[in-house]
Amino acid sequence: MRLLLVEDDNHVAAALSAVLARHGFDVTHARSGEEALQALVPEGNGFGVVLLDLGLPDQDGYEVCGKIRKRTSTPVIMVTARSDVRSRIHGLNLGADDYVVKPYDTGELLARIHAVSRRTVHEEAAGGTETELRLGPVRIELPTRQVSVNGAVVQLTRKEFDLLALLAQRPGVVFRREQIISEVWRTSWEGTGRTLEVHVASLRAKLRMPALIETVRGVGYRLVAPAS
Numbered sequence: 001m002r003l004l005l006v007e008d009d010n011h012v013a014a015a016l017s018a019v020l021a022r023h024g025f026d027v028t029h030a031r032s033g034e035e036a037l038q039a040l041v042p043e044g045n046g047f048g049v050v051l052l053d054l055g056l057p058d059q060d061g062y063e064v065c066g067k068i069r070k071r072t073s074t075p076v077i078m079v080t081a082r083s084d085v086r087s088r089i090h091g092l093n094l095g096a097d098d099y100v101v102k103p104y105d106t107g108e109l110l111a112r113i114h115a116v117s118r119r120t121v122h123e124e125a126a127g128g129t130e131t132e133l134r135l136g137p138v139r140i141e142l143p144t145r146q147v148s149v150n151g152a153v154v155q156l157t158r159k160e161f162d163l164l165a166l167l168a169q170r171p172g173v174v175f176r177r178e179q180i181i182s183e184v185w186r187t188s189w190e191g192t193g194r195t196l197e198v199h200v201a202s203l204r205a206k207l208r209m210p211a212l213i214e215t216v217r218g219v220g221y222r223l224v225a226p227a228s
Contacts, residue, residue, distance in 0.1 A: 001048035001117060001173045002026045006036040006064070007079075008057050016051075019106055024174030024222060025113075033059035033067075040072055047074050048117050048170075052096075054080040062094055069095030075116040079104070107178075114179050117170070133168045136226030138207065140168055147207075154206050159184060163199050167213060167223035176220040 003025045007013040010031070017027045028047070030036040033056045039045060050068060054061030065076055075097040080087070083101045091099050097116045100109055133140040137150045145161050147154045156164065162184045167175060181196060200221060204210045214224050 001170060002028065002046050003113070004028050004030060004036060004039055004047045004050045004074075006030045006033070006050065006056070006061075007053045008032065008055065009053075020110075023110055023176070023219060024172065024216070032056055033061070033064035036064060037067055037071070040068060040074065049113050050074055050076045051113075052076055052078050054078060054082065054091075062090060065091065065096055066094045077109075077112060077116060079109075107176075110176060111179060114175070133165070135168060135171060135212075135223070138168075138209070138212070138226070140165055149207055149209070156203070156206060160199055160203055160206070163196075164203055164223075167221060171223050171225040174216045174219055174222045178220075180220060 001024070003020060005013055005017060005020070005027050007016070007029065008031050013029050013031075017029060020027050028039060030039050036050070036052070040047065040050070052061055052065055052068070056064060061078065061080065065078065068074070068076055076095065077098045077100060078091045078096045079100050079102065080091075081102045082088075088099045098112050100112060131141065131143050133142070139148045141147070142165065145158075147156055147161065147164065163180065166180065166183055177196060185195070200213055200215075204213060209226065211224060212226060214222050216222060
């Protein structure tokens with residue numbers, strides 16, 4: 001996923017960019033409101049999420065958020081030290097999708113990024129006509145929950161299908177183990193981790209494509225789109 005980081009402090013931006021890159025994000029750094037607005041032309045410019053710090057040198061962060069929302073529907077997460085409720089409400093009213101207060105836990109920030117991007121995917125799917133996902137020879141039919149490889153139907157369990165469909169929403173993007181467990185199993189119980197490993201192994205075997213789902217050690221999994 002491409003992510004636009006709007007942060008005027010180069011040291012903060014460098015540290016956060018490194019963390020985000022390790023989790024599969026392609027980060028572009030904008031140091032001012034004007035740089036951010038230019039980076040989003042045309043129509044969001046392919047960014048999946050904008051992380052917007054409110055303390056910018058050239059424009060008020062709230063003003064920048066309002067301008068971004070007029071130009072694109074790309075999700076915006078405000079990142080700021082302002083923790084009072086009125087500031088949060090003001091940001092959300094301007095069109096921000098979420099609001100993170102400094103200092104924050106990196107794991108929480110990553111979870112919020114995935115959450116807003118996931119909501120966007122679901123909204124686009126609900127408002128559009130796309131009913132299937134294609135990944136090289138793999139075809140995932142969402143309404144019928146049917147998966148086929150080179151035209152041959154592959155029988156999957158409910159959880160196997162849910163897991164594959166989740167990863168297929170964002171090919172190449174790393175999904176954290178905690179996020180997958182929360183989305184597919186609707187729990188935060190750590191004991192589900194072994195179950196996740198078993199389901200990944202089963203998918204690789206049933207699809208006969210062991211390289212389709214890549215393990216990112218210490219983080220989670222990502223789907224590697226095969227050649228058509």
